[in-house]
Amino acid sequence: MTTGRTLTLLTVVALLAGCNGDGETASTPDTLTIVSHDSFADGVTDETFAAFTQETGIAVEVVAAGDAGGTVNQAILTRDNPLGDVLFGVDDTFLSRALEEDLFTPHESENLASVDPSLVLDAEHRVTPIDFGDVCLNYDIGWFDDAGLEPPQTLDDLVAPEYAGLLVTEDPASSSPGLAFLLATVDRYGEDWPGYWESLVANDVKIVSDWDTAYYADFTRYGGDRPLVVSYASSPPAEVIFAEEPLDSAPTGVVADGCYRQIEFAGVLANGDYPEASGELIDFMLSPEFQAEIPTTWFVFPANEEVELPEVFADNTIVPGDPASIDPAEIAANRDRWLDLWRQVVTP
Amino acid sequence: MAAGGDTLTIRRGLWAVAAVPVVFIGYLFVYPMARILWLGISELRLADVLVETRLLRVAWFTLWQAAASTVLTLLVAAPLTWAVSRFEFPGRRLAQALVIVPFVLPTVVVGTAFAALGWRGSVWAILAAHVFFNVAVVVRTVGGMWSRIDRRVEEAAAMLGAAPRAVFRTITVPLLRPAIIAAASIVFLFTFTSFGVVLILGGFQYATLEVEIYRQAVTLFDLPLAAALALAQLVGVSALLAIYSRRQERTASSLVLASETATRRRPVGRTRATVALAVAGTLGLLAIPPGVLVARALGHDGFGRLVADDPVVGRPIESVPTSLWFGLAATVIAVVVGVCAAYVVSRRQTRLSHWFDVVLMLPLGTSAVTIGFGFLIALDVPIDLRASLALIPLAHALVAVPFVVRAMVPLLRSISPAVREAAAMLGASPGRVFRHIDLPIVARAALVGAGFAFVVSLGEFGATSFVARPNTTTVPVMIFRLLGRPGLGNFAAALALATLLGAITALAIIAIDRFRPGDMGTF
Secondary structure (H helix, E strand, O other): OHHHHHHHHHHHHHHHHHHHHHHHOOOOOOEEEEEEOHHHHHHOOOOOOHHHHHHHOOEEEEEEOOOHHHHHHHHHHOOOOOOOOEEEEEEHHHHHHHHHOOOEEOOOOOOHHHEOHHHOOOOOOOOEEEEEEEEEEEEEHHHHHHHOOOOOOOOHHHHOHHHOOOEEEEOOOOOHHHHHHHHHHHHHHHHHHHHHHHHHHHOOOEEEOOHHHHHHHHEHHHOOOEOEEEEEOOHHHHHHHOOOOOOOOOOEEEOOOOOEEEEEEEEEEOOOOOHHHHHHHHHHHHOHHHHOOHHHHHOOEEOEOOOOOOHHHHHHOOOOOOOEOOOHHHHHHHHHHHHHHHHHHHOO | OHHHHHHHHHHHHHHHHHHHHHHHHHHHHHHHHHHHHHHHHOOOOHHHHHOOHHHHHHHHHHHHHHHHHHHHHHHHHHHHHHHHHHEOOOOHHHHHHHOOHHHHOOHHHHHHHHHHOOOOOOHHHHHHHHHHHHHHHHHHHHHHHHOOOOHHHHHHHHHOOOOHHHHHHHHHHHHHHHHHHHHHHHHHHHHHOOOHHHHHHOOOOOOOHHHHHHHHHHHOOOHHHHHHHHHHHHHHHHHHHHHHHHHHHHHOOOOOOOOHHHHOEOOOOHHHHHHHHHHHHHHHHHHHHHHHHHHHHHHOOHHHHHHOOEOOOEOHHHHHHHHHHHHHHHHHHHHHHHHHHHHHHHHOOOHHHHHHHHHHHHHHHOOHHHHHHHHHHHOOOOOOOOOOOOHHHHHHHHHHHHHHHHHHHHHHHOOOHHHHHHHHHOOOOHHHHHHHHHHHHHHHHHHHHHHHHHHHHHHOOOOOOOOOEEOOOOHHHHHHHHHOOOOHHHHHHHHHHHHHHHHHHHHHHHHHHHOOOOOOOOO
């Protein structure tokens, strides 16, 4: 009897709460929540969204949900009752899956006019490009000077005898730059890419599980024995910013050929309560104010072309003119097969 | 009539005590796991799994490397365990605290150290790392028991003419067996579900089931296959645990335990050299990888950077209080749940309590990705815990409870019922029996468990890395953050912070070891 009454009461309360929630949809929320991968959440401080909060009165919270793949998968699992209002950090390699699962409500940002059209991959605007990063070969300038060797210029150079045993890269199954490098070779060599990898293996390429290991254990700059590493175009400026002693110029350089462009998108989560306010938040993330902070905070490049790069970026790296990129649908359709094939090629 | 009433009270009390761990494990583990596994399995086509012979290889590798790691860890840990639990010498407590440091170091940091030493890319590197991480489990779990075995039992045997080796084999080992089995099962579970170590040190040729589940669930988003693998992992782990649990019960012997101060003595003569060698040798070996870290951190002023203001990550040192608070909360939860659970498991020996014991251990042997995904789809009712701050210490406690239980059950079972009965006969109420007979032993074992709970939380262990969480910066998160960016300064600061994490752990363990209830060992 008591249980029955309690249940009825709970149901009524729940219904009321539900009605109340629906009623609120039209008005503005107190807080919007962004679900994102750890590396974005790591860079967020009290200042990051202060201007947005000041303007709209809406506070912004960030929920970290693991790596990029994990974040998208979590969003898919919680589609009916999402963890937040906006998802940030879908990249082109996971985009297709996210779109197939109907994760997003379309929102055409008013700031899209300032964005390079090649970054806009979804014509329906379910996702909006916020930043991009190029995965590129980095080389240790000092090592190549000492060895009296020119750094490689192209992907083809990497299989030449003089560059034998110099490259370390990452496992594409466990590492995002590793996957980008594999995709760069797929883009360049088409169906022949396994042949290219066979040559890389013959030229003693070293493969490790993740970027941290490649960069901090195998790269010559950190005591390893590989002066060439698959890293980011933003790594040399980072070397300057985080140098032990102030540096005039970066100790590492970027090879312009063989880069792969990773684009990161944000989208309004389909079952969130506040689609309109969420859209405004995405507009803010594309605004010059927010975009200007992107390079030195997350070490990627702003999607908004009106934003100038900080000097340390302009002086020490390049934005490759024609980086590799592959259609997200093609990646989704082939990723599994490519990874299996890759594993067969590189496993002795 | 009075006696019947007492039994009823005890039984009711026991059910009330059991409710705490049942609700905890049911809500945070059984329910989410059931939801996520059902979601995956319901869409599974068995034919897809069976054609993957690769998976069989993965399963086999997972099993044998875990078995090998467990045996090696027991062997490497044996001399140090013997030395710190049987002898009193200057620096014993420090040695006992230092051995636990590897346990909290983030895998990625240790991976860097191993890589710098050239230990990488082979099965041996994986096994060495597993030993490195888990020696503490054996030293503390087995040592906790060993330090309480009355020396007079062994001396009596020796007096009767048994050679030292025979005494060890026929007296010491049988008495220690429950603790050895407890330690071995924890090490086995940890290495069975090893993720980071295998990924970073094994190179891409090696994969455990845990790595494969991650790959299927996150990279390929093949939930059905991932769920099938997770279920296989769960079934395998449960079967092993059931065997262990049964054995442990059968070999548990009631004995009158002695106080530690009575069993530890100063080593003399040749024993002195052996003890010194056991301690210095083991710690020396374990110190190599952290030594590399400290040297590299010092070489680039990493410690200076811990207090310097970084525009992006703030002051790295500020992550320390956050971690300590989470650690404290997780410890309190784990000890409350663990003590209740251990009490129930050791007092009732029915099939039900038997399975309960197994289920309590399961979180240690379950894929972290699966638990994380389970949380996501299950924990939004009655309140939405999924992205709440409270989920972090709860998830830490889930992993820590097995440590508390395993540290306590062997000691609780060893309390001779005769002592309890004698007290009751002399007119002591059940509460009083508990307070005077059980509590002193429970308190000691709970402290060992609390120590583990605290360091499990400090080291974070990846149990929570697949759980969505509010943006809070614990020490391991800060280390990942720093390591995720290029630049010597970041690298040095990350290593310095890892060193600091190790130091805090050692201090916490020393503090916990020093804290003893007043009436310990007076029975």
